[in-house]
Amino acid sequence: METTPVLQVEGLNKAYSRKGESVRAVNNVGFSVHAGEIVGVLGPNGSGKTTTLKAICGLTELDAGTVRLDGNDIRLGQQTAMRRTGAVLEGARNVYWRLTPVENIVYFAGLKGLARQEARRRAETLIERLSLGDYRNQQVRMLSKGNQQKVAIACALVHQPALILLDEPTLGLDVDMVRGMKAWLRELVDESRSALLVTSHDMDFIEAICDRVIILYRGEVISESSVDELRRLYAPQKTFVLQVDGHLSGNTEKALTRFPWRVETNGASSRLCLRTGELDILSASLAILAEGGHTLNDINVTSDTLEDIFLHTLNQNLNHNVSQTHTQSGHGGITKSMDSEDKQ
Incomplete structure (x- = not known):
């Protein structure tokens, strides 16, 4: 009870x-x-x-x-x-x-x-x-x-x-x-x-x-x-960062284009970043890198912080309010509410 x-x-x-x-x-x-x-x-x-x-x-x-x-x-x-x-x-x-x-x-x-x-x-x-x-x-x-x-x-x-x-x-x-x-x-x-x-x-x-x-x-x-x-x-996804030796070959880059990796080249290495909740994407991408002969030097995985989740929740609510306003009034704008009541 x-x-x-x-x-x-x-x-x-x-x-x-x-x-x-x-x-x-x-x-x-x-x-x-x-x-x-x-x-x-x-x-x-x-x-x-x-x-x-x-x-x-x-x-x-x-x-x-x-x-x-x-x-x-x-x-x-x-x-x-x-x-x-x-x-x-x-x-x-x-x-x-x-x-x-x-x-x-x-x-x-x-x-x-x-x-x-x-x-x-x-x-x-x-x-x-x-x-x-x-x-x-x-x-x-x-x-x-x-x-x-x-x-x-x-x-x-x-x-x-x-x-x-x-x-x-x-x-x-x-x-x-x-x-x-x-x-x-x-x-x-x-x-x-x-x-x-x-x-x-x-x-x-x-x-x-x-x-x-x-x-x-x-x-x-x-x-x-x-x-x-x-x-x-609100944040079931994780951010993956892969560090590999050398620049990606043309075939490897082409094979990776089906996934939304962000690739950065820095000197003699490449850095790949991706935020996803699909672990299959990671395993498939690692296989593509191995097939291309690229050595994986480091992998880093991070979850969203509470601050990320907090901002995501606010943005989702704001977008919902805007959508409701458009539906009800036919134009943009947000109902006025208290924005200076507390100062913390």
Whole structure:
């Protein structure tokens, strides 16, 4: 029997008035996140990501829709919902710049109802796990942007919330910090069975950490799948690059023309590139090269990245919208929607 989701979002709608026009920020957005699950929210600027997260936090009044935490409407128990939620929205704005990391963490733990002794114990644990020990007694305003971001995340997580909302958590972090963040957040969710909803433009981060990905476009959910399922649906092809000795003979080039290889000659070698989902093409092409006496020096195979899949999904949706507009109105053009609602 399926358990109740930690977070359940149903039919979110929000429009803003801009220059006298009503512009949609989110349109009938719905999804859920279960305990122990990390779900990524992707979308271009203006897609509704920040509006959605603010609605979940109760910071944005909706035109319609419901947000449930552990099955309960957050509007009927706002204080309880806030104590069960930890959020970092739009950077590190939820910390006090003139307090130290430890002072910030203890302060926010107190706001969530933790006793001071327990708050200090948890603060020390977070300081250690986030490698902030060298900066524990410095004012946050003196820290790097990356370390400020880590302090903000520590403040959001100190009360061990059931629901974690992170908006661009890798903002300002260097490569080593991001690598550590991936491992730490995955470990945290697995241990605490929290539900984590995260937005990010860092596709490698999303791909490495998320169980599922939700793609928003112009305020609507256009895709919701695991990364593997997205790859199967939208990017089943692979890119093959072959490096062979010498220039291709005329007979070999002629035999290869039935396949869409892109051939580049560089000095004493040739490079062949092809994106396909048909492995038979590769095996047939290797046989043609062998028959022509060409020695294969190297073969490289790559799958599409999550960024490739994301862009493909957006383009597919855009083309669908354009097609619908032509069908309905007989001319080009796309229905106007929110394009500056959020700035991440």
